Amino acid sequence: MKILASSLCLLLLLQVSVMGETLIVGPGKTYSSLRAAVAIADKGDTVLVLKGTYVSLNTIIDKEITVLGKGYPTLDAQQKEEVVTITANNVKLDGFIIRNSKSGDMRDFAGIRLHRVHNVTVSNNRLINTFFGIYLSDSKNIRVSGNTVKGSREAINSGNGIHSWKCSRVTISNNSISGHRDGIYFEFVNNSLIKGNTSANNHRYGLHFMFSDDDTYRNNTFKNNGSGVAVMYSKRITMLHNVFQENWGSSIYGLLLKDITSSQINGNRFVRNTTGVYMEGCENISVHQNDFSNNGWGLRVLANCVNSTFEKNNFKSNSFDVTTNGSLSLNRFKDNYWDKYEGYDLNKDGKGDIPYRPVSLYAQIIEQIPQSVMLMRSFIVSLLDKVERAIPSLTPESVKDEFPSMKQWTR
Amino acid sequence: MWKIAKYIIFDIIKSKVLIAYTALLALISVSIFMMDTDVTKGLVSISTVVMIIVPLVSVVFATTYIFNASEFTELLVSQPISRKDILLGKYVGIGASILGAFILGVCVPVSLFAFSVTALVLMLVGCLLSLSFVSLAFLAATMTSDKAKGIGLSLMIWFYCAIIFDGLVLLFLFSFNDYPLEKAMIILTSLNPVDLGRVMILLQLDISALMGYTGALYQKFFGSGYGMLFATVFQMVWITVPLLLALRIFKRKDL
Numbered sequence: 001m002k003i004l005a006s007s008l009c010l011l012l013l014l015q016v017s018v019m020g021e022t023l024i025v026g027p028g029k030t031y032s033s034l035r036a037a038v039a040i041a042d043k044g045d046t047v048l049v050l051k052g053t054y055v056s057l058n059t060i061i062d063k064e065i066t067v068l069g070k071g072y073p074t075l076d077a078q079q080k081e082e083v084v085t086i087t088a089n090n091v092k093l094d095g096f097i098i099r100n101s102k103s104g105d106m107r108d109f110a111g112i113r114l115h116r117v118h119n120v121t122v123s124n125n126r127l128i129n130t131f132f133g134i135y136l137s138d139s140k141n142i143r144v145s146g147n148t149v150k151g152s153r154e155a156i157n158s159g160n161g162i163h164s165w166k167c168s169r170v171t172i173s174n175n176s177i178s179g180h181r182d183g184i185y186f187e188f189v190n191n192s193l194i195k196g197n198t199s200a201n202n203h204r205y206g207l208h209f210m211f212s213d214d215d216t217y218r219n220n221t222f223k224n225n226g227s228g229v230a231v232m233y234s235k236r237i238t239m240l241h242n243v244f245q246e247n248w249g250s251s252i253y254g255l256l257l258k259d260i261t262s263s264q265i266n267g268n269r270f271v272r273n274t275t276g277v278y279m280e281g282c283e284n285i286s287v288h289q290n291d292f293s294n295n296g297w298g299l300r301v302l303a304n305c306v307n308s309t310f311e312k313n314n315f316k317s318n319s320f321d322v323t324t325n326g327s328l329s330l331n332r333f334k335d336n337y338w339d340k341y342e343g344y345d346l347n348k349d350g351k352g353d354i355p356y357r358p359v360s361l362y363a364q365i366i367e368q369i370p371q372s373v374m375l376m377r378s379f380i381v382s383l384l385d386k387v388e389r390a391i392p393s394l395t396p397e398s399v400k401d402e403f404p405s406m407k408q409w410t411r
Numbered sequence: 412m413w414k415i416a417k418y419i420i421f422d423i424i425k426s427k428v429l430i431a432y433t434a435l436l437a438l439i440s441v442s443i444f445m446m447d448t449d450v451t452k453g454l455v456s457i458s459t460v461v462m463i464i465v466p467l468v469s470v471v472f473a474t475t476y477i478f479n480a481s482e483f484t485e486l487l488v489s490q491p492i493s494r495k496d497i498l499l500g501k502y503v504g505i506g507a508s509i510l511g512a513f514i515l516g517v518c519v520p521v522s523l524f525a526f527s528v529t530a531l532v533l534m535l536v537g538c539l540l541s542l543s544f545v546s547l548a549f550l551a552a553t554m555t556s557d558k559a560k561g562i563g564l565s566l567m568i569w570f571y572c573a574i575i576f577d578g579l580v581l582l583f584l585f586s587f588n589d590y591p592l593e594k595a596m597i598i599l600t601s602l603n604p605v606d607l608g609r610v611m612i613l614l615q616l617d618i619s620a621l622m623g624y625t626g627a628l629y630q631k632f633f634g635s636g637y638g639m640l641f642a643t644v645f646q647m648v649w650i651t652v653p654l655l656l657a658l659r660i661f662k663r664k665d666l
Binding site: 251295368378 | 449451452455458459462463573574577578580581584585588592593596597599600606609610612613616617619620621622623624626629
């Protein structure tokens with residue numbers, strides 16, 4: 001309903017702007033810079049910027065106007081300032097190349113900054129070599145879509161690609177972010193949607209969530225980020241159909257969940273990560289219908305997680321399916337497909353007749369003595385695992401799937 | 412040398428044991444791929460076979476053959492041929508036949524069903540293991556004088572490399588857990604050709620997990636081509652050193 005309302009608002013906004021005047025900025029036209037055009041423009045006007053390169057040392061858009069780029073004009077801050085700041089409501093900024101914002105220790109210089117505004121759309125821009133890409137603060141009903149944010153600075157001089165702080169009802173869709181510190185950063189952002197984005201090759205997290213409740217992210221791809229994706233201290237997060245892949249290294253996780261409650265993780269794919277999902281202090285999480293394949297560790301669920309359910313997931317070709325650090329687990333595994341399951345199904349109901357214990361003895365050993373990684377797949381290790389499976393004594397008794405699926409779940 | 416090798420190859424091709432070995436390997440490979448649709452899982456199963464069966468057959472077959480052909484060797488020694496040429500000729504002959512069996516039995520089905528980098532590494536590992544265990548068989552056969560002892564020794568070598576060694580390493584890890592063991596582990600791995608082969612396959616299959624290790628040395632070992640290079644070079648050492656030792660003994664041996 002809210003999304004509908006905001007899109008209606010946008011439609012209205014477009015109507016208004018069509019009715020307003022159009023100011024053309026370009027070489028040899030009335031206005032030679034965006035700043036000059038904005039100074040003259042009235043509420044509801046459209047500023048059309050023609051192709052070319054313009055110096056833009058923090059151009060402030062403080063009127064309710066539509067700013068369109070034609071043929072991707074370039075706004076360049078020459079590493080001296082921010083590029084564009086939007087401080088008015090109902091602004092649309094579309095079709096620019098925005099580049100070379102300043103780096104700073106005291107201020108977060110951004111490519112496009114939005115501060116205390118609502119109903120603003122930032123779409124189809126290409127941000128190149130900015131410190132922070134798009135910076136939203138204290139705003140509502142913001143749409144950020146179709147932008148390409150590409151950082152090219154070293155880790156210490158990189159800000160976040162799309163940064164939002166204290167916002168609500170933000171929609172971030174179909175953007176592509178790379179080379180920044182965090183691809184997408186959320187802090188105190190509520191009721192928002194992150195959809196269809198690609199966040200790859202960032203220095204730290206592909207997506208970083210802090211204290212942000214009631215958010216949804218779906219159909220995103222997070223690939224090869226320095227530390228994967230982190231979701232922390234949040235409630236009621238819905239994560240659907242995302243892809244987490246190739247997040248490699250020690251303490252790097254496809255998806256890190258810390259102190260998360262009442263959330264859903266459904267239909268995601270975790271491929272070739274060192275650890276697919278890491279859960280610490282989580283409560284009431286449902287992890288359903290996900291694919292875990294070719295990960296080092298599929299799932300790592302610490303003993304302080306309670307009341308979570310893991311159902312109908314596929315575990316394929318992981319070095320280790322599940323590990324935990326305690327002997328008691330208060331979570332439930334059911335109907336998962338495990339490629340390492342060696343049981344049988346005599347009554348042909350598609351469910352294995354003996355429970356599967358996903359925590360192997362060798363996984364426990366490697367936890368204590370990491371150097372024993374060298375013995376992986378050796379005969380002695382499989383022998384130990386077999387013995388332990390037959391007579392479990394060291395692995396946690398309560399971590400088991402009572403009804404493992406015999407067949408892989410197809411999606 | 413090449414002539415001797417040629418005679419030996421022709422002789423071995425006629426033997427039923429080698430044909431049975433080729434057939435067994437082919438049967439295992441093909442049935443694994445037929446049974447499971449997941450190709451990677453198939454490769455994992457085949458790598459287990461390669462780690463256990465290939466060394467066993469290589470070492471036992473080679474030792475037995477050397478002892479069975481001892482009269483032929485005596486005949487050759489009486490001719491004006493250097494002992495070095497005789498031994499190397501025998502090595503080339505036996506090694507080539509066993510390698511041929513492995514290529515027909517494993518490499519061909521694997522290339523047909525699951526050609527990938529992992530498969531290539533698996534084939535390379537199998538070939539190197541075959542050759543190194545033939546080498547060890549030569550050492551066992553030249554060190555001993557009668558057949559029973561020779562085969563016993565070669566079986567011991569296999570048992571040690573394939574099973575006991577890893578158990579000892581695990582024990583070592585448990586006892587010296589508090590010490591930095593990274594370097595020690597890499598050195599220990601190089602002391603066993605089967606482990607070297609396994610590490611090469613690990614570097615393909617479990618790289619996601621291996622990258623989770625924190626130590627700098629392991630990071631370097633696993634993360635770059637360094638580990639692969641290291642393992643291949645040491646496999647080569649495991650082929651040449653036992654053979655050279657066998658040659659040394661054979662030159663002075665009273666037949």
